[in-house]
Amino acid sequence: MRVDFAPLDGITKSVFRRTWARFFGGVDRYFIPFFSPTGQHILTPRDRREIERSAQDGLPSVPQVMTCRAEDFLWALGVLADMGYQEANLNLGCPSGTVTAKGKGSGFLARPEDLDRFFDQVFSKAPVAVSVKTRLGYQSPEEFPRLLEIFNRYPIACLTVHPRVRPQKYRGEVHMEAFALAMEKSRNPVCYNGDLKSTADVEALAAQFPKLEAVMIGRGAIADPALPRRLRGGPPASREELRAFTTGLYEAYQEFYGQAEPACQRMKEVWFYLIHLFEDGQRLGGRMRRSRGAAAYEALEAEIFRELPLRRCPEGELF
Ligand SMILES: Cc1cc2nc3c(=O)[nH]c(=O)nc-3n(C[C@H](O)[C@H](O)[C@H](O)COP(=O)(O)O)c2cc1C
Structure with a gap:
């Protein structure tokens, strides 16, 4: 089973990802926090710095x-294809009010028919594989069956499901019965996202859903940076290693x-999660x-x- 590092805007930008990978690693892929294409189709220098291959x-x-306009998404896919990327991810999860007010992120989920049209335009022309994080x-998990029907009409490279609804943000109950529906009915490969913070959490999930891609x-791999490595049988983080990591990261940020x-x-912001690894x-x-x-x-x-x-692993109200 593949392990992806979640995008956390403001936390897992390139400086963090590079340093974290140097000290710990163990994930198969790193998701870069979102950028929003402009209607003028100009990549800002800041966005370019973050996504360029170097x-x-x-x-x-x-x-x-993150966008709700097919033409802007296709433009962004073209830019990413030119940079050499083979896959791009669509953000359908962001709960922030400023984002959803523009119909983007999880705001797009409130307009399933528009989403269907968007996918129809995108998948007829996409120059790279498209995955979705949703x-x-x-408002309600009851919206999910309809959304899943729409996702099933398109060749989504991987459907990553965070089984919460927008008002929950990243807290409260995860709706596992709805996630089970995704596992049962999705025609596309499915990835689970949400609240995984120990090897036991991941092993239990994999046992419950053997077909999980x-x-x-995210937060679990910041709270315990050795979690992905431990999933592969590697050792937990030592105090010296954590100290070298935080020192290296602080230096990298100062340089940046x-x-x-x-x-x-x-x-x-990193310590907000990492502190849970300490008694x-x-x-x-x-x-x-x-x-x-x-x-x-x-x-x-x-x-x-x-x-x-x-x-040995983070405890307490991490999330
Ligand atoms: C501060 C913060 C920033 C985030 N930024 C993004 C983002 O840019 N794109 C995205 O798809 N999800 C974003 N997320 C959501 C995470 O990718 C992830 O779905 C969420 O934290 C739940 O997974 P976890 O429990 O493993 O952390 C963000 C979450 C937080 C807390």
């Missing part, structure tokens, strides 16, 4: 596009931004979140490594 450092990567619906892991302040900000991490994790300035951040990170025992 930024991937040779890692097998899948760029993700939720169960905009892939799992996609040219200053410590935004680098600290990025590191605090009684909440107190120091909370202090780190509230801290100001690079010196305070560095002192708190040193204190975590000095004081807190490591767990």
